[in-house]
Amino acid sequence: MSTSSEDAPAFDVLLAGTVFFDIVFTGFPHPPAPGTEVWTTGMGSSPGGIANLAVATSRLGLCTGLAAGFGDDLYGDWMWQVLRDQEHVDLSRSRRFHAWHTPVTVSLAMDDDRSMVTHGHPPPESVAALLDPPPPTRAVLADLGDPEVRSADWWRTAAAQGALVFADAGWDPEQVWDRRILTDLADCYAFTPNAQEAMGYTRTDSPQAALRALADHVPLAVVTRGHEGVIAIDSATGEEAEVPALDVAAIDPTGAGDVFAAALVLGTVRGWPLTKRLRFATLCSSLAVQQFGGSLAAPGWGDIADWWRDVRTRADAGESSARETAGAYSFLTDCLAGMTTRRVRRAEATIARFSDADLASPDAEPPTAPSSGL
Structure with missing residues (x-):
């Protein structure tokens, strides 16, 4: 996807969504029960939600643009600074809203899974309005499980302008598995659900059958299977691949799927073979689950x-x-x-004012524009 500097897209990756202030607790001696208090051995604070993807793509060197609403409270101030100044995410399409408080999520990470409690309100202005029209970009990451994203035009406009749309749909808590999502895949390049989601949307009884059904809808179909690894079909190249998971000591799965998707985007825009893309994405997500804190766990x-x-x-x-x-x-x-290979910041138990990431070598410059080598 090499382009000249004159017609190069503004971004490698364009994202839109909600940023949450995440507080993640890890190291539970036992699950909490009503009327009791549990002391944990770990806690981390970090930007969450769409910020998980933004940090993951930016840390891999992809020039990342994010459209999101931010509150003007302390949480909003801190997350704006972390994303813009520390993680080098372009927030020119984001907005600060007066008297709108930041959505907050508390995540309890236990036994390779998590439970979450969230409070928040819709932003005063639709995120989609911040991308009317969207800037040129090589790729888009879109959550089709979000009704607002599915109904928005910005990512379809980006696709019509040549962007590769990498779609996910997320878990359906009611397990209805709305098959209209498959229709929406007509504007997408890739779909990356986990095995249960893939089988639900395709009405199949195995990850392999779900993968083949999804390959009829998108050029790149990917089904993640947790500890069993990942399977994929690239219809454009005729490649099929299966890659095993790496054996690691996971402490927090928050954001692992986002890191996988970010790495998959990098490998795709660099033109890597399918197996190489899957191995790299598997590695990045495996590194992420060994840290806690969602976005700041990204490698x-x-x-x-x-x-x-x-x-x-x-x-x-x-x-x-x-x-x-x-x-x-x-x-x-x-x-x-x-x-x-500059240092990156990890989630800390408080809203940290300083970080050892600030001690990175002076030649560690952030990505400022898409590179023709991607």
């Missing part, structure tokens, strides 16, 4: 470099599983060449 290239160095060290020491992993991920050596 940067420094985290990827650290993981790759550790795998090669163990492989050189004769560890058989590490040798197998090193062979599967040998492409990382080329991917990491020339990449800036």
